[in-house]
Amino acid sequence: MTEEISYPVINEELCKGCKRCIIGCPQNAIFLSEDMNDAGYQFAYYSGNGCTGCKDCYFTCPEPLALEVHQYKKIVNDEVGRMIKAKVANKGGK
Ligand code: SF4
Numbered sequence: 001m002t003e004e005i006s007y008p009v010i011n012e013e014l015c016k017g018c019k020r021c022i023i024g025c026p027q028n029a030i031f032l033s034e035d036m037n038d039a040g041y042q043f044a045y046y047s048g049n050g051c052t053g054c055k056d057c058y059f060t061c062p063e064p065l066a067l068e069v070h071q072y073k074k075i076v077n078d079e080v081g082r083m084i085k086a087k088v089a090n091k092g093g094k
Pocket residue numbers: 006007008024025026027028029030050051052053054055056057058069
């Protein structure tokens with residue numbers, strides 16, 4: 001079975017907490033951490049659910065390498081797809 005799984009990966013140490021990705025995400029799937037990174041910025045994180053892979057967050061982020069959108073276009077093994085989804089949900093997308 002073919003399935004598409006997408007999720008953002010945010011490098012919390014490169015994020016400056018500008019919130020552009022949070023405001024820009026049409027799925028409201030990105031939030032701002034209450035914790036701070038080593039540079040003293042609150043950082044964005046993925047909720048773990050809802051990403052459709054539209055990449056709006058990627059194109060609005062002004063910080064190079066702070067945010068990527070990962071996409072698995074073809075999942076032929078359902079068990080592998082479930083494992084990836086569980087891993088993303090458990091890590092909150094980090
Ligand atoms: S790719 Fe789109 S839906 Fe997914 S987190 Fe980014 S803005 Fe939201």
